[in-house]
Amino acid sequence: MSERLIPKERLSAYQRWEMASFDPPLPDVVDPVETARVAAQEEGYAAGYAEGTGAGHADGYEAGRAEGFDSGLADARAHAEQLAALVTAFTAAADALDAEMSESLMTLALDIARSVIRQTVQTDPTVLLGAVREVLSAEPPLVGAPILLVNPADLPLLDAYLAGELASAGWSVRGDAALARGGCRARAGSGEIDATLATRWTRVTAALGRENGW
Incomplete structure (x- = not known):
């Protein structure tokens, strides 16, 4: 029987044969100290992350709320200023209108009064008597041959x-x-008194701060 040669490339390195063990593998030895350290580290990381996230969220919320409040307050102030400006403008317009109306009413009242006086003088000449009595009771009285001048149509009345x-x-x-x-004029050595209707009317309107001719 001839020996068969095994090619070199099929030869493997020599290994010692040993019987396999049938015992179960021993569990890895766990170091309780290391386990506690790792657990504490992970717990601390989780707590720190949660706290940091919560704080960041709270800070962001607070910053957003503050910014929104400031923006809203600025808008409210702007609207308040606009409203105040409108109120001021309205008040000024109302005052101007009131002054204009008062001026118009005053002018109307004076025009009516002047018309009434003129008509009264024509229908009731006795209104002259009041003017004459005012001249006679004037202080200081006129002295030195006083003369009373009236319209010739009023002489019979006097x-x-x-x-x-x-x-x-x-x-x-x-x-x-x-x-x-309806009016008169007095002259004397001590002076003169103008009690004509035109002059008396001017005095009344001047007292009212107006210039409204007779």
């Missing part, structure tokens, strides 16, 4: 109502066509 009073006070009465009915 003769009927004030002739005795004027005579006893030393007054003389004369007619002056330049004077309108």
Whole structure:
């Protein structure tokens, strides 16, 4: 029997044969200290992460809330300023309108009063008597041959109502066509009194702060 040769490339390195063990493998030895350390590390990391995340969220929320509040407050202030400006403008317009209306009403009232006085003088000439009595009671009184000038149409009225009073006070009465009915003018050595309707009207309107001619 011839020997068969095994090619070299099929030869393997020499290994010692040993019987396999049938015992179960021993478990890895666990170091309790290392286990506790790792657990503590992981727990600390988890706690730190949660805390950091919570704090970051809270800070972000607070920052967002503060920013939103500031923005809302700025808008509210802007609207308040606009509203205040509108109120001011409305008040100014109302005041101007009120002043304009007051001015118009005053002008209307004076126009009506002037018209009424003129009509009254025409229908009731006795209104002259009030003006004459004011001249006679003026202070200081006129002295030095006082003269009362009236419209010639008013002479009969004075003769009927004030002739005795004027005579006893030393007054003389004369007619002056330049004077309108209802008024008079007094002259004396001590001065002069203008009691014409135009002058008396000017005094009244001036007292009211107006210039409204007769």
